[in-house]
Amino acid sequence: xxxxxxxxxxxxxxxxxxxxxxxxxxxxxxxxxxxxxxxxxxxxxxxxxxxxxxxxxxxxxxxxxxxxxxxxxxxxxxxxxxxxxxxxxxxxxxxxxxxxxxxxxxxxxxxxxxxxxxxxxxxxxxxxxxxxxxxxxxxxxxxxxxxxxxxxxxxxxxxxxxxxxxxxxxxxxxxxxxxxxxxxxxxxxxxxxxxxxxxxxxxxxxxxxxxxxxxxxxxxxxxxxxxxxxxxxxxxxx
Amino acid sequence: xxxxxxxxxxxxxxxxxxxxxxxxxxxxxxxxxxxxxxxxxxxxxxxxxxxxxxxxxxxxxxxxxxxxxxxxxxxxxxxxxxxxxxxxxxxxxxxxxxxxxxxxxxxxxxxxxxxxxxxxxxxxxxxxxxxxxxxxxxxxxxxxxxxxxxxxxxxxxxxxxxxxxxxxxxxxxxxxxxxxxxxxxxxxxxxxxxxxxxxxxxxxxxxxxxxxxxxxxxxxxxxxxxxxxxxxxxxxxxxxxxxxxxxx
Numbered sequence: 001x002x003x004x005x006x007x008x009x010x011x012x013x014x015x016x017x018x019x020x021x022x023x024x025x026x027x028x029x030x031x032x033x034x035x036x037x038x039x040x041x042x043x044x045x046x047x048x049x050x051x052x053x054x055x056x057x058x059x060x061x062x063x064x065x066x067x068x069x070x071x072x073x074x075x076x077x078x079x080x081x082x083x084x085x086x087x088x089x090x091x092x093x094x095x096x097x098x099x100x101x102x103x104x105x106x107x108x109x110x111x112x113x114x115x116x117x118x119x120x121x122x123x124x125x126x127x128x129x130x131x132x133x134x135x136x137x138x139x140x141x142x143x144x145x146x147x148x149x150x151x152x153x154x155x156x157x158x159x160x161x162x163x164x165x166x167x168x169x170x171x172x173x174x175x176x177x178x179x180x181x182x183x184x185x186x187x188x189x190x191x192x193x194x195x196x197x198x199x200x201x202x203x204x205x206x207x208x209x210x211x212x213x214x215x216x217x218x219x220x221x222x223x224x225x226x227x228x229x230x231x232x233x234x235x236x237x238x
Numbered sequence: 239x240x241x242x243x244x245x246x247x248x249x250x251x252x253x254x255x256x257x258x259x260x261x262x263x264x265x266x267x268x269x270x271x272x273x274x275x276x277x278x279x280x281x282x283x284x285x286x287x288x289x290x291x292x293x294x295x296x297x298x299x300x301x302x303x304x305x306x307x308x309x310x311x312x313x314x315x316x317x318x319x320x321x322x323x324x325x326x327x328x329x330x331x332x333x334x335x336x337x338x339x340x341x342x343x344x345x346x347x348x349x350x351x352x353x354x355x356x357x358x359x360x361x362x363x364x365x366x367x368x369x370x371x372x373x374x375x376x377x378x379x380x381x382x383x384x385x386x387x388x389x390x391x392x393x394x395x396x397x398x399x400x401x402x403x404x405x406x407x408x409x410x411x412x413x414x415x416x417x418x419x420x421x422x423x424x425x426x427x428x429x430x431x432x433x434x435x436x437x438x439x440x441x442x443x444x445x446x447x448x449x450x451x452x453x454x455x456x457x458x459x460x461x462x463x464x465x466x467x468x469x470x471x472x473x474x475x476x477x478x479x480x481x482x483x484x485x486x
Contacts, residue, residue: 086409092351096303097403103298105403110451112407137409158413172404228297 002205006055007039008065009201010166012194015041022054025237026095029054037202042166044144049095052173056233061217062117062208063174064201065183069164070147072139072155080187081125081200082162084138087112088155089168092142096169098176100238104223105176112171114216117182120208124200125184136161138185140168162187177233180208180216241286242319242438243475244310246425247327247445248468249290250298254279257472261285266316269360270308276317281476282483287317288472291324291425301403302424308354311432321376321439323478325471327463328397328423329406329450331415337460339446340384340474341392342377344370347419348427350401355428357435364435371430376441383478384443387470395420397444399427408452422450445471 009015019030019041026049031040038058040051055063069082076082087109099105111118118134125132139155141147143165147155155163167183174181184200186192220236223229229236245252254260258279265274277288289310293299314322328341335341348355357364377394384391398414400406402424406414414422421444433440448461 086407088407088409088413096352096401099301099403101300101304103292103294103300105301107404108451109405109407158416159409175404226297 002037002202002209004059004061005037005205005209006058006060006063007037007198007201008042008051008063008170009039009194009197010042010066010068014194024050024053024057026050026053034198039198047095048170049098049173052170052177052179056177056179060179062114062180062205064117064121064205065167065170065181066197066201067164067166067183067185068188069138069162069185070152071187072152072163073161076161076187077131078187078189079131079191081129081132082136082185082187083118083121083125083134084136084162084167084183084185085111085113085118085134086137087168087171088137088139088158088160090139090141091168094169096172098173098237102238104228107172107175107219109172109175112175113182114180114214116211116214117180117204117208120204121182121184123207124203128200138167139163141165175216175219178217178219180214239284239321240317240319241479242314242317242322243286243288244291244322244324244429245288245468245472246291246325247447247463248465250292250294250296251465252468252472257469258476266313268309268312268316270312271306273306273309273313276313281479284479284483286479287313287319289313303352303402305425307429307432308357311429311436314433314438315436319438321373321441322433323380323475324429324440324442325475326423326425326442326444327447327467328421328444329448330446331411331420331422331450331453333454335392335420335446336390337446337448337462339390339392341395341421341444341446342381342384343397343421343426343442343444344372344377344394345396346371346426346430347396347398347414347417349414350399350427352401353428355431357432361435365437367431367434371434371440373439373441376439379478379482380441380443383474383481386477387474392420395444397421397423397426400424406451411450411452421446443471443474
């Protein structure tokens with residue numbers, strides 16, 4: 001029902017142990033499989049490119065991710081669900097592209113998330129929790145520390161609603177490899193278990209499975225048309 | 239006075255023989271890595287040099303995060319240049335500044351994150367970079383030449399430099415607009431700072447290639463990165479140099 005889908009969850013104490021690892025050119029990606037669906041788990045120590053590479057190698061067309069966030073908007077409360085529609089990147093030290101040293105990678109991010117997956121997440125989140133919001137702007141901070149109150153005030157001035165650390169550069173990297181990607185965020189301190197996140201994401205994945213292919217799968221159309229890259233995505237990497 | 243021209247968008251498409259009297263071509267080894275090819279040509283008896291920022295022949299070689307800005311700018315010192323004139327393409331943050339217009343940059347906000355912003359202690363005689371970064375006199379002469387091309391010209395503009403190569407999000411453009419930026423691009427930071435560290439004057443014309451993400455526009459989307467951009471901007475800079483030579 002959810003074939004071609006891979007989930008990405010934040011690290012948590014209630015995940016299965018031990019996690020399986022998959023080797024990639026960017027180091028290992030850790031995860032597990034549940035009901036035939038691959039679930040990858042973010043790791044502070046790992047190169048984020050390993051996760052998206054692994055998802056692509058596993059045959060994903062869609063990636064649904066979750067992240068625990070802090071509220072920036074004063075209207076949000078712990079446990080609220082927010083589906084971000086836009087991002088502001090405040091990360092500093094992460095590898096940010098697959099296309100190192102290349103002449104392509106001018107990826108459009110308007111919006112940075114897949115509209116079809118956002119719509120599916122909106123519906124499933126709303127069914128699970130009436131305090132579900134979409135339309136939010138997500139700031140991705142380097143972390144892993146929390147944002148300070150002063151930083152959150154600054155982000156509010158920028159029009160942001162939540163601040164987290166997990167979704168970037170994942171969203172760009174997914175777009176570079178022509179994957180659909182969208183995310184569900186939970187306002188912390190977290191009061192939602194990994195299995196509940198899994199259920200929310202799989203419900204959205206099932207809903208999105210019937211949709212027609214969207215523009216996310218054509219993000220490399222231009223360099224392909226110009227003959228700058230070939231059809232096999234493995235050959236695109238820098 | 240030797241001038242180093244650093245060409246951006248479409249510089250890799252330029253056919254120089256049609257545009258100027260060529261004097262030769264040279265590659266340089268710098269303490270910061272290889273640079274070039276640098277093409278030398280004659281303008282009214284003065285030797286000028288041209289470098290394509292992105293490298294590549296017939297197509298863009300390197301996206302902005304991977305350009306060796308330090309090697310490119312250091313060429314200026316090796317050839318005895320006193321100044322750098324450049325063109326950079328940029329997105330417009332204001333509906334009134336349309337794609338196809340040209341803007342002279344007067345100030346910059348550096349929003350890049352993964353670049354070497356200085357020659358550093360490897361260059362002990364580097365100069366302290368202070369305001370103004372952009373030579374006002376040079377900017378006025380670039381504006382006059384750009385106007386002679388018949389294009390719409392913004393005589394001064396604040397440029398925000400982003401890391402790329404991904405395009406900015408709408409939320410990021412909104413905050414850069416709040417900060418006062420009129421243009422967003424990926425190639426001027428740290429190039430301008432490095433030029434100033436070498437004591438070179440720096441002037442840039444931005445080719446407005448598109449509207450930045452989320453800026454509303456009428457009609458179909460325009461993304462103007464075609465081969466015609468090179469001869470237009472190179473021609474404007476040549477015109478400025480020739481005009482200058484007439485008034486020495």
